[in-house]
Amino acid sequence: MSKAKKEDIRAELVEIFSTVLEIDPSEVNEALSPDNCENWDSLRHMQLCTAIDESFGIALSMKKQIEILNFDLAIETVLEEVCGKG
Amino acid sequence: MKVNQSVLSIPEIRAELQDSPKLMTYLKAGRALKNIGGTLRRVRIVSSFTARGLEPYLRVEAALSNWAIEPAFYEYGLWQQALLDDPVDPAPDAYVLLLHAEEFSPVSRSMLSTLEATKTGIVSLLRSFRTRTDTPIIIPALPEQRAISALGFGLGGRLPSARFAHEVNACLRDLAASVPGIYVVELPPAVEIYPDGMDQAALYTTMSPISSKHAAQFSEMIVRALSGFFRPRKKVLVTDLDNTIWGGVVGEAGAACVAIGPEWPGQAHKLLQRAMLDLSETGILLAINSKNNEADAREVFETRSDMVLQWGDFVARRINWTDKADNILSIAKELSLGIDSFVFIDDSPVECARVREALPAVDVIQLPENPAHYVQALLDCRGFDTLTVSAEDRNRVESYKAEGKRREALENVGMELSDFLASLELSICIQTLSDQDAAQSLFDRVHQLFQKTNQFHLTLDRLTPGKIGARRANLYAVSLTDKFGDYGVIGAFEVVHGQQSLMLSNFLLSCRALGRRVEETIIGFLAEKARHYELDSVSAVFRKGPRNQPALTFLQDFGFEERNGDPGTDKKTFDLAISAETPCYPKHVKINTPGCVNTAKKE
Known part of the structure; x- marks a missing residue:
């Protein structure tokens, strides 16, 4: 996994998170989570998962969906899925 | 992704969704739409x-x-x-x-x-x-x-x-x-x-x-x-013929050889015809707009027993070499309908582009390359969507066909308009909605007229079923018949008694009833009522909209005078003095007013 690829994934995730959560892209950082973001409720969480699935062409399992507890974990999860796909 | 909050149009959203029907596109477009x-x-x-x-x-x-x-x-x-x-x-x-x-x-x-x-x-x-x-x-x-x-x-x-x-x-x-x-x-x-x-x-x-x-x-x-x-439902589907309702070009292949069921690709064209007939049965008027010699096209209808659609299913036909946009305008004029109630369907991208450009208000269905997808393309058109089909809707097609016969009668005889109107044997029925026995279908139709009428509609008030129910004591429905057929309920009005005048606070007529002097008959009816209650005028409320100039022109031509003032409202009031003799009913109509005050006098 190249660093460049990780940066691409991060950039796409920033767009997804800022769009779904209706926040400025500058507010998206690794620690962003339902604990510090008022808009991140269960509905938006599912929308995040849907947008991630659609954007990266993956299908997160329910277990992985539940494990996305913050933005950093979202990057890690997508990286794993994308690499896993080869 | 192009969709953002500052630049947005429906075609752009449509194109964006075609490229990417994803949640992100919906979220962005949905939010942008909040602001329009x-x-x-x-x-x-x-x-x-x-x-x-x-x-x-x-x-x-x-x-x-x-x-x-x-x-x-x-x-x-x-x-x-x-x-x-x-x-x-x-x-x-x-x-x-x-x-x-x-x-x-x-x-x-x-x-x-x-x-x-x-x-x-x-x-x-x-x-x-x-x-x-x-x-x-x-x-x-x-x-x-x-x-x-x-x-x-x-x-x-x-x-x-x-x-x-x-x-x-x-x-x-x-x-x-x-x-x-x-x-x-x-x-x-x-x-x-x-x-x-x-x-x-x-x-x-x-x-x-x-x-x-x-x-x-x-x-x-x-x-x-x-x-x-x-939103108002579309009223007319204007269709091409060659490679649309049948496969092939009749001018080249001949009537015997165009493809219409039961084999491929004829079957696909036949199913499209059936879908059009289904629409027609819900009140959508069908019309032909085709570049052909009329005799060639007509031969298909007359000689091919596998045609679902018949010549008489179309209320208007333009089979000629004229520009298709001009043909649509001419059909609109013939049917007295606004072009925004038209849908045009054609297989040719060039014709579709021409109509889109010349008449942006017309919905254009460009058929896909594969005839197998023709029916779906028609069903995807949202302009025909409706949950309810009233008896009036079902009658509409017959009613427009009768209108065609009336027009032919006028053209053939070439008589004076007044003679023509007299020859129609018009009969107008004015029914009060206050009657407890008034049928639900009458309320539904009056509601539909309030929603759909744009041209002859004095106030453009879109009364809801609730308001119609609450104001039924003052509401009347108008129906019309003549020797060619029944127009059904074609208008409604609302009258409120004032101190000195009878206030016409709503008045609307379907455009297919215009030109029959029905509007004059209604004023004649109100004049009778005013005389009965010893009032000296009839007043009418008008609010200008984008397309209701015909209603204003009628008031002005009939002698209603604009009242000064009415500050702070977009509505204007017009007054018409009532004398013992004028106005009265036009003489070419028979009037029937069950349950209403009626002392009919003829002019």
């Missing part, structure tokens, strides 16, 4: 599960159907309460009730054990709801499980849990048949809630059985079911 203004239709979504996720999809789909939605959702678990609550203010324009069978009996061992209680409960809930508000409520039928099972075959194909949905649906349909304003809509299996148990995962994680995969399609169907309430 226009009349927002408030729709309350009451659901037995969490439905808030539909919001962006509903916004975008409504925009694609040419109206704007402001959806409101209830919290999970509150759907019964939502129906029992006092009406909210401002009142919503429609309710949508989304039910999911699992929620009815979450803890019982067998769903069927709760069937009777469920049915009784939901009927009394909806009846009680109806006593609080007359806002329409749309209920998609519960999905009936179609999982194939050997066990199911012996039970008439239905396992007990599937029977639950089937029986609740039957009960809802019975209710909808007897209670006005309740509509049970069938969704295609592909977009049913929770189809074939395929989105269990979505249900467990979000408490919503509608997966993201189905949210867009599901929202489209809800919006299309609602559209009939919120």
Whole structure:
């Protein structure tokens, strides 16, 4: 996994998170989570998962969906899925 | 992604969704649409599960159907309460009730054990709801499980849990048949809630059985079911002939060789004809617009027994070498309809582009390359969407055909207009809605006229069924017949008694009744009424809109004078003095006014 690829994934995730959560892209950082973001409720969480699935062409399992507890974990999860796909 | 909050148009959204029908596109477009203004239709979504996720999809789909939605959702678990609550203010324009069978009996061992209680409960809930508000409520039928099972075959194909949905649906349909304003809509299996148990995962994680995969399609169907309430339905389908309703070019192949069923590709064209005939039976007028020699085209209709559509099914025909946009304008003039009520269907990208450019108000269906997809292309056109088809709608096609005969009679005889009108043997019936026996269909038709009439409509007030009910004592419906046929109910007006004058606070006539001096007859009727009550004038309220100049012209030509003042309102009042002799009824009409004051005098 190249660093460049990780940066691409991060950039796409920033767009997804800022769009779904209706926040400025500058507010998206690794620690962003339902604990510090008022808009991140269960509905938006599912929308995040849907947008991630659609954007990266993956299908997160329910277990992985539940494990996305913050933005950093979202990057890690997508990286794993994308690499896993080869 | 191009969609952002500052640049946005419906064609752009459409193109964007075609490229990328994804949640992100819906979210961005949905939010951008929040800012474009226009009349927002408030729709309350009451659901037995969490439905808030539909919001962006509903916004975008409504925009694609040419109206704007402001959806409101209830919290999970509150759907019964939502129906029992006092009406909210401002009142919503429609309710949508989304039910999911699992929620009815979450803890019982067998769903069927709760069937009777469920049915009784939901009927009394909806009846009680109806006593609080007359806002329409749309209920998609519960999905009936179609999982194939050997066990199911012996039970008439239905396992007990599937029977639950089937029986609740039957009960809802019975209710909808007897209670006005309740509509049970069938969704295609592909977009049913929770189809074939395929989105269990979505249900467990979000408490919503509608997966993201189905949210867009599901929202489209809800919006299309609602559209009939919120935007005028298209009235005319103008069709090309060659490579559209039949395969091949008749001028080259000859009538005997164009393709029309039962083999490929004739079958595809035949099915398109059938779909057009279906539309015609719901009141959509069909017209031909084709570059051909008329004799060649006509030969197909006369000699091919496999044609579904007949020559007489079309209310207007332009088979010539004239520009197709000009032909549409000429058909619009002939039918006295605005071109924004037209849909044009053609296989040629060039003709489609020409009509789109020349007449942006016309909806254009460009047929796809493969005739197998023709019917779907027609069904995808949202302009024809409606939940209700009234008797008037069904009569419309016959009525326009009769109009064609009237026109021919006028052209052939070449007589004076007054002689022509006299020869029509017009008969006008003015009926009060205050009569307790007034049929529901009459109310429905008056409501429809208030929604749809744009040209001869003095105030452009769009009275709701509730307001029509509340003001029935002052409302009248006008119907018209002549020797060629029955026009049905073609107008309505509202009269309020003032101190010195009779106030015509609403007055509208369908454009197909114009030119018959019906409007003069109504004023004659009011004059009689004014004399009866010893009032000295009739006043009319007018509010200018984009297309109701004909109504204003009538008032002015008839001698109504604008009253000075009326500050602070966009409505103007016009007065007409009443004398012992004038105005009176035009002499070419017979008037029938059951239950009304009538001392008819002729001019």
